[in-house]
Structure formats: C-alpha cells, structure tokens
Amino acid sequence: MYQSQRCLVPSRAPWLQPRYGRRVQRRSSPRAQQQERQLVQELGTTSTTAPRTAREAALAYYENYNNKKMETVLELIAEDCVYEDLIYQDPFVGREAIAAYFRKIGRLVPPDIKFCVEDITDGDPRRCGVRWHVEIADDRGEATEFPFSRGVSFYEVNEQGQIVFARDIVEPAIKPGASALSGIKLVAPLVRKLGPNANPAVLKTLPLASGAMWAFYAGYLAYVMLSTTAPGLPVWQTPPETLITVLHESANYFYINIFLATLGLNPVPSIAEHPVSEALFNFVNAWSLMLWPAMLADPLGHKVKNKLPIWVGTQFLTNVFFPIYLAQRLAPEAPGGAEQRAQQTAQPARLPSYAPAFGAVAGVVGVVSIGWALFARPEAGDVAARWDYFVTLLSTSRVDWAFGVDASLYAVWQAWLLGAAGAAPVYRFTPFFGLAAWLLGGPAGQDKAQGEQQ
Numbered sequence: 001m002y003q004s005q006r007c008l009v010p011s012r013a014p015w016l017q018p019r020y021g022r023r024v025q026r027r028s029s030p031r032a033q034q035q036e037r038q039l040v041q042e043l044g045t046t047s048t049t050a051p052r053t054a055r056e057a058a059l060a061y062y063e064n065y066n067n068k069k070m071e072t073v074l075e076l077i078a079e080d081c082v083y084e085d086l087i088y089q090d091p092f093v094g095r096e097a098i099a100a101y102f103r104k105i106g107r108l109v110p111p112d113i114k115f116c117v118e119d120i121t122d123g124d125p126r127r128c129g130v131r132w133h134v135e136i137a138d139d140r141g142e143a144t145e146f147p148f149s150r151g152v153s154f155y156e157v158n159e160q161g162q163i164v165f166a167r168d169i170v171e172p173a174i175k176p177g178a179s180a181l182s183g184i185k186l187v188a189p190l191v192r193k194l195g196p197n198a199n200p201a202v203l204k205t206l207p208l209a210s211g212a213m214w215a216f217y218a219g220y221l222a223y224v225m226l227s228t229t230a231p232g233l234p235v236w237q238t239p240p241e242t243l244i245t246v247l248h249e250s251a252n253y254f255y256i257n258i259f260l261a262t263l264g265l266n267p268v269p270s271i272a273e274h275p276v277s278e279a280l281f282n283f284v285n286a287w288s289l290m291l292w293p294a295m296l297a298d299p300l301g302h303k304v305k306n307k308l309p310i311w312v313g314t315q316f317l318t319n320v321f322f323p324i325y326l327a328q329r330l331a332p333e334a335p336g337g338a339e340q341r342a343q344q345t346a347q348p349a350r351l352p353s354y355a356p357a358f359g360a361v362a363g364v365v366g367v368v369s370i371g372w373a374l375f376a377r378p379e380a381g382d383v384a385a386r387w388d389y390f391v392t393l394l395s396t397s398r399v400d401w402a403f404g405v406d407a408s409l410y411a412v413w414q415a416w417l418l419g420a421a422g423a424a425p426v427y428r429f430t431p432f433f434g435l436a437a438w439l440l441g442g443p444a445g446q447d448k449a450q451g452e453q454q
Contacts, residue, residue: 232398359439
C-alpha cells in the first residue's frame with residue numbers, strides 16, 4: 001500500500017496543497033508535527049541486524065541528496081547499479097558513472113532544490129515505488145513547487161540493502177495532449193512492421209551513423225579525386241609538373257630543409273616553389289599532425305584498432321584517409337558495450353603526455369606558414385599579387401583546391417572530436433589554433449575541462 005510522506009527536509013516538513021496551487025504552505029498542526037517526527041525517526045533509524053529495505057534506502061537516498069551528503073548517497077548505491085533517468089537515452093551503469101552524473105547535476109542545479117516525497121510504497125523489502133515533486137525556496141524563503149517537477153521513481157535493492165536498479169520518470173515540460181494519441185496511431189503500423197527492431201536501443205546497434213560517414217567518404221573520393229567538374233584535373237590526369245611541385249614541397253616539409261639550406265647543412269636539395277603553395281601545403285600538414293593526439297583523446301577512439309596507419313596516411317593524403325577513422329569510430333558498440341561505456345566514463349580517454357609538443361610544433365608551423373605566404377621569397381610579389389595567385393591556384397590546381405577543401409573539413413572534424421573529448425567551445429571552434437592551444441594544455445588541461453563539465 002502507499003503511505004503518505006512529505007518533503008524530506010527533517011527540520012521542516014511542508015504539506016502539499018492541491019495540485020491547482022503551486023505554492024506549498026507550511027502547517028504546524030499536531031498531526032503535521034507528529035508525522036514529521038515519525039519521518040525523522042524513520043530516516044535516522046538504521047537496523048544493525050538486517051539490511052535496509054528498499055523503502056528505507058529510497059528515503060535515505062532523498063534525505064542525503066537534499067542535504068548534499070553525496071558521499072553518503074553513493075554508499076547507498078551498489079557498484080553495479082543501473083540508473084535509468086528517462087530524459088536520457090542510455091542508462092548510467094555502475095557507481096562511478098552515476099557519481100559523474102551526480103557531479104554534473106551538482107554543478108548545474110541550484111543547491112536549494114529539494115526532492116519532496118509525496119507517497120512511497122511499503123510491503124516489499126526489495127522494491128518500492130516513490131511519487132515526488134521538487135521544491136525551491138522563493139525570495140521570501142518559502143518553499144515553492146518547481147514547475148514541471150512531478151515524477152515517479154522505482155528502486156530495487158540487493159541483499160545488502162544497496163540500490164541496484166533505479167528508474168526516474170519526470171513530468172515533461174511539453175504537454176502534447178491528444179496529439180500524442182494521434183502520433184501513436186500513426187506510428188503503430190511502423191512498430192508492427194519492425195517488431196522488436198522498433199526499440200531505439202536496437203536502432204542504435206545499426207551502423208546508421210557509420211554508414212552515413214562511409215557514404216560521405218565515397219562522395220569525397222568521387223568528387224575531390226575523380227570528378228571532372230571540380231577545379232583542376234582529376235587524379236588520373238595530374239600533370240607531371242604538379243607532381244614535381246608536391247615532391248619539392250614534401251622535401252621542404254615544415255620548412256626544415258629550407259632552414260638547413262640557409263646553413264648549408266641540407267643533404268637533400270631545397271628547391272623553391274611559390275611561397276603561397278608551400279605555405280598551404282605545410283599548414284594543412286601541421287593540422288594533420290595534431291590529429292594524432294586528438295584521436296587518442298577521443299572517447300570513441302577505442303573502436304578503431306589501427307589508428308597509426310590511418311594517421312600516417314593522413315599526413316600524406318589528408319582526407320583520403322582520415323574519414324576512415326571517423327567512420328570506424330561511429331560503428332555500433334560490440335556486445336557488452338554498455339559495461340565498456342561505463343568503464344570509459346569512469347576512466348575517460350586522455351591526451352598523451354607529449355600532446356603539448358605536438359601543439360607547439362604545429363602552432364609554430366601554422367604561424368610561420370601565414371608569414372611565409374605573405375612575405376617569403378620577395379620575388380613572389382606583394383600581398384595583393386600573392387592573394388591573386390592563391391585564388392588562381394585554388395581554381396586551377398586540383399591538388400591545391402583539395403588542400404583548401406581539406407582545411408575546411410578539418411575545421412569540422414576538430415569541432416566534432418574536441419567536443420567529444422570535452423574541450424571548451426573556444427578550442428573547438430577556432431580552426432587550427434584552437435586545436436594547437438588545446439594540445440598545449442596537455443592532459444592536465446583536458447582533465448580540468450572534463451571536471452568542469454561534470
């Protein structure tokens with residue numbers, strides 16, 4: 001049966017008005033005082049001869065949560081607990097994953113938010129249901145029911161009295177009313193057709209996102225490499241002089257050979273090309289360099305077993321290789337993926353210790369490349385002449401046009417991967433230099449950002 005309880009703040013237990021009024025009034029009647037004392041006594045009583053019942057565990061959970069005793073709350077949760085908050089698609093599996101979620105709640109939700117239990121079941125020592133709402137103090141210090149805060153929860157405890165399963169269902173802010181019934185009527189034939197495959201959890205096992213990335217990759221190869229409609233000549237018609245230019249620029253990779261040539265120490269001849277072309281080549285390759293530590297810090301990178309060959313190929317042919325990584329990281333989880341995701345939440349992927357070196361090298365090359373394009377080799381003319389050359393290059397050379405496309409795509413990949421790794425927007429959405437700055441922060445900077453997110 002249900003036994004009525006009220007707001008779990010032992011010092012004062014408000015009584016709920018009828019649902020038509022949002023203001024929660026307080027009473028000091030003998031009956032209210034007696035019920036408050038009974039609740040406080042129940043919350044403070046812990047049996048030393050028998051484990052907690054589900055009812056006792058749920059009441060203790062709300063009481064300690066309201067008083068922000070999170071360590072005590074976590075002691076009530078089993079190591080293998082599965083917590084389903086139905087505003088999320090996936091459950092939180094394991095105490096560590098749940099703790100990380102609670103830390104995020106603590107950072108985002110005002111501290112004076114309180115859960116108030118309205119009713120809780122009794123009779124089954126291992127399972128209980130709870131009906132609750134949320135209150136917040138107004139400017140006068142009076143408890144006010146928070147809008148759209150009604151909900152119900154189900155709890156199950158193990159033999160030790162720890163919560164092993166929980167499910168929260170919260171009142172939706174949007175009330176579809178009768179339109180929801182019409183939606184059910186429309187969707188029902190599709191559900192009958194799909195059967196068990198209509199479950200969103202099953203849809204997540206289908207390689208839809210990965211398939212879309214593979215399709216994009218095929219389109220990239222078809223248009224950028226093989227199309228006759230893109231600027232310049234397709235790959236099979238690449239003129240010899242273009243190949244020679246690429247060879248010369250490769251020999252002057254990151255300007256190292258050019259610098260050695262000024263010292264007379266270069267064993268490989270340094271043959272000059274137009275500084276704008278050289279700068280574009282090195283800028284994009286510096287961006288490619290930084291993708292390696294970003295791949296290692298990617299929470300979904302564990303799905304890609306052979307990252308190094310993909311990254312090496314990216315150094316030479318940019319997006320001819322990198323979308324392979326992106327498609328593989330989007331593949332569905334292998335069997336047991338829920339447990340694996342929980343473990344990753346507890347121990348997230350981290351930047352390698354050498355990430356700052358990658359960021360420093362790439363950042364220097366990026367700055368040098370901008371200066372190189374604008375001022376190197378005076379015979380290339382002034383800034384206006386160099387800009388005209390750049391525009392002509394992108395419109396006539398397939399290789400250089402592809403570098404421009406790759407730089408645009410790299411800006412998208414950077415925002416995507418850094419978002420998954422928890423980087424701040426300034427790093428995600430500042431092309432090239434945002435990635436370099438994020439790498440310069442190294443593992444400590446990444447851990448700080450993830451801590452702020454949680």
